[in-house]
Amino acid sequence: MDYNIKIDEGKYKHGYIRGRVDNFYWYALVHKDAMENGINPINLQSGQGRVTRLCVYKDVVEHGGNPYAPTCSVRRYIYANYKREWDVLNSNHIDMVKQLINYLERRYSLKIVH
Numbered sequence: 001m002d003y004n005i006k007i008d009e010g011k012y013k014h015g016y017i018r019g020r021v022d023n024f025y026w027y028a029l030v031h032k033d034a035m036e037n038g039i040n041p042i043n044l045q046s047g048q049g050r051v052t053r054l055c056v057y058k059d060v061v062e063h064g065g066n067p068y069a070p071t072c073s074v075r076r077y078i079y080a081n082y083k084r085e086w087d088v089l090n091s092n093h094i095d096m097v098k099q100l101i102n103y104l105e106r107r108y109s110l111k112i113v114h
Contacts, residue, residue, distance in 0.1 A: 003021050006020045031108075039052070039101055049105065059074050059075070
């Protein structure tokens with residue numbers, strides 16, 4: 001299955017990138033070269049990879065309270081979270097995470113030749 005990966009427009013500092021994949025949001029830290037604590041794009045293990053930080057999440061707005069004093073809260077559900085190692089990696093979304101990492105690896109490995 002192919003996922004619809006989009007990168008948000010805008011300037012980000014030091015390789016931070018954000019975007020959407022289908023109906024999820026994500027942000028990542030992508031380096032120009034592979035790092036020893038990056039995500040290996042082949043097996044998703046900590047190893048050689050350009051992506052050293054990745055979070056895939058959904059923000060869900062929940063309404064509550066009574067009509068005279070309504071409340072609204074945002075709850076963040078995290079489906080994948082990597083920071084030197086995996087804290088969270090939802091097994092239902094491994095294919096999506098793998099495709100996103102491979103996309104980022106390919107996109108940021110391109111060299112412009114003059």
